Amino acid sequence: xxxxxxxxxxxxxxxxxxxxxxxxxxxxxxxxxxxxxxxxxxxxxxxxxxxxxxxxxxxxxxxxxxxxxxxxxxxxxxxxxxxxxxxxxxxxxxxxxxxxxxxxxxxxxxxxxxxxxxxxxxxxxxxxxxxxxxxxxxxxxxxxxxxxxxxxxxxxxxxxxxxxxxxxxxxxxxxxxxxxxxxxxxxxxxxxxxxxxxxxxxxxxxxxxxxxxxxxxxxxxxxxxxxxxxxxxxxxxxxxxxxxxxxxxxxxxxxxxxxxxxxxxxxxxxxxxxxxxxxxxxxxxxxx
Numbered sequence: 661x662x663x664x665x666x667x668x669x670x671x672x673x674x675x676x677x678x679x680x681x682x683x684x685x686x687x688x689x690x691x692x693x694x695x696x697x698x699x700x701x702x703x704x705x706x707x708x709x710x711x712x713x714x715x716x717x718x719x720x721x722x723x724x725x726x727x728x729x730x731x732x733x734x735x736x737x738x739x740x741x742x743x744x745x746x747x748x749x750x751x752x753x754x755x756x757x758x759x760x761x762x763x764x765x766x767x768x769x770x771x772x773x774x775x776x777x778x779x780x781x782x783x784x785x786x787x788x789x790x791x792x793x794x795x796x797x798x799x800x801x802x803x804x805x806x807x808x809x810x811x812x813x814x815x816x817x818x819x820x821x822x823x824x825x826x827x828x829x830x831x832x833x834x835x836x837x838x839x840x841x842x843x844x845x846x847x848x849x850x851x852x853x854x855x856x857x858x859x860x861x862x863x864x865x866x867x868x869x870x871x872x873x874x875x876x877x878x879x880x881x882x883x884x885x886x887x888x889x890x891x892x893x894x895x896x897x898x899x900x901x902x903x904x905x906x907x908x909x910x911x912x913x914x915x916x917x918x919x920x921x922x923x924x925x926x927x928x929x930x931x932x933x934x935x936x937x938x939x940x941x942x943x944x945x946x947x948x
Contacts, residue, residue, distance in 0.1 A: 695707060695708075695709070696708040696709075698711055698730065699730050699733065699734060701733075701734050701737035701738060701741065702737065702741045704737045704741075706730065706733050711726060711729060711730070714729055715729070772928055775927075775928075775931065776924055776927065776928070779927070780923065780924060780927050782920055784916050784919045784920060784923075788919055789908075789912055789915045789916055789919065790908065792915050792918070792919060793908050793911065793912075793915055797905055800905055800906040800911050801903065801904070801905055801906070802900060802901070802902045802903065802904055802905070802906050803902055804859050804860070804861050804902050805859070805860045805861070805873055805874065805877055805899060805900065805901045805902045806857045806858060806859055806860060806899065806900050806906070806910060807857070807858060807860045807863075807877060807896055807897075807898065807899040807900075808854050808855060808856065808857055808858070808896075808897045808898040808899070809854050809894065809895045809896045809897045809898075809899075810828055810829075810850075810851065810852050810854050810893070810894070810895040810897075811849075811850065811851040811863045811866075811892075811893065811894055811895075812824070812828055812843060812847050812849075812850040812851075812852075812892075812893040813847060813848045813849040813850065813866075813890050813891070813892050813893075814846055814847050814848060814890065814891055814893075815846070815848060815889065815890060815891075816886065816889060816890060816891050818846040818847075818891075819846065820842070820846075821891070823842070824839075824842060824893070825884075827839040827842060828882070828884075828893045828895050829881075829882040829895045836852075839852065840852060848890065849866075851863075854895070854897050857900075857907060857909060857910040860873055860877060860899070861873065863894065864876075866892070867885055867892055867894075868885055868886065868887035868890075868892065869885055874901055874902075877896060877899040877901065878899075878901075880894070880896065881895070881896055882894065882895040882896065
């Protein structure tokens with residue numbers, strides 16, 4: 661059996677389809693044409709409405725995209741039809757069970773997420789975060805060193821580098837405003853949030869040379885490195901080496917997520933118990 665016999669799509673019909681497509685993309689009268697069949701493969705039909713829905717509005721060549729979509733649709737339906745005809749019933753039954761299980765899981769998950777969104781408060785008291793941190797301090801040992809500081813990358817030909825040499829390590833508030841302005845104008849990359857803990861590895865990996873992170877953090881308050889094109893400035897305000905306990909500020913968001921998840925699990929368990937007990941009380945459950 662040939663594609664020509666089972667997949668009917670004449671060239672003249674394709675031209676008609678493309679005409680309708682291009683015209684009715686911008687027409688308010690599309691509804692009367694939405695059930696127009698543009699291609700068939702065995703018993704399956706591709707409607708004009710589906711074709712239009714799958715064409716990007718900003719696509720430069722809608723006619724080409726339509727042809728590509730129709731061809732792909734035909735090839736997919738051919739493979740699907742042959743799979744349906746040639747796979748034995750046992751395999752198809754197993755797939756149907758898997759598909760049904762997956763569908764049920766998706767529905768349950770969507771329903772749970774909707775209930776959580778509607779009914780569960782995501783606010784966690786700060787005292788609970790502190791309590792969890794103190795009870796589980798062994799879980800918050802750093803596996804990488806962290807630091808507070810600044811990181812700036814500028815072209816070696818950038819103006820006022822001597823000024824930057826002073827600004828990047830200054831703690832003066834006016835100097836910081838000037839530093840921000842300089843970085844906005846000339847920096848290729850910069851990080852100036854020196855009150856926030858960050859992994860030092862993210863900075864060290866971008867340097868033009870390899871450094872011993874621990875030795876650098878201990879011995880270098882500020883420094884810069886150069887390659888053929890750029891200068892890399894680093895200023896260290898504070899650091900904690902790997903193997904030490906993480907500060908609360910660095911892990912508070914992680915702890916909050918843990919507590920929210922615990923709250924969510926408890927809420928859903930209580931909900932399932934409530935549904936189960938309610939169904940029993942009104943005789944909607946029978947166990948034989």
